[in-house]
Amino acid sequence: MIILGCDHGGFELKEQIKSYLIKENESIVDVGAFKFDKEDDFSKFVLLMRRAFSEDTTSKIIAVCHSGVGMCIGLNKFRGIRCALCHNEIETRLARMHNDINALALSGGVTTIRQAKKIIRAFLDTDALSGKYRRRMDEIELKN
Numbered sequence: 054m055i056i057l058g059c060d061h062g063g064f065e066l067k068e069q070i071k072s073y074l075i076k077e078n079e080s081i082v083d084v085g086a087f088k089f090d091k092e093d094d095f096s097k098f099v100l101l102m103r104r105a106f107s108e109d110t111t112s113k114i115i116a117v118c119h120s121g122v123g124m125c126i127g128l129n130k131f132r133g134i135r136c137a138l139c140h141n142e143i144e145t146r147l148a149r150m151h152n153d154i155n156a157l158a159l160s161g162g163v164t165t166i167r168q169a170k171k172i173i174r175a176f177l178d179t180d181a182l183s184g185k186y187r188r189r190m191d192e193i194e195l196k197n
Contacts, residue, residue, distance in 0.1 A: 054112045058098040062119025063161030099127035114156035125158035145175035153181035
């Protein structure tokens with residue numbers, strides 16, 4: 054399952070991503086925003102994505118705000134979520150392979166849907182490496 058979330062800064066791109074994922078027959082849960090509201094806060098949607106993730110920790114998250122940074126910082130506050138802000142396929146593949154990210158932050162301000170599709174495919178189709186890469190992630194996993 055893929056959990057989608059955005060604030061006003063990522064609304065347009067999130068809606069395009071949602072359409073793309075539906076066409077790709079991906080299972081999605083959209084936690085909002087469901088309309089453009091320039092006064093909404095990314096933090097609300099971070100909490101909604103976290104709640105959805107806690108119900109299925111095998112899910113992947115795609116979060117979009119204007120820069121992508123707020124979503125990335127917010128999601129990384131929660132045990133079990135490893136989020137990276139990615140701008141291209143190479144960063145995304147490396148983040149999946151080396152850091153086993155399960156959450157992807159995107160910038161609604163600079164990422165086009167064409168770029169987003171390539172980044173998302175890399176996110177969904179790349180497996181995490183084991184060995185020293187898994188050990189490193191285990192060493193820094195939140196224990197509280």
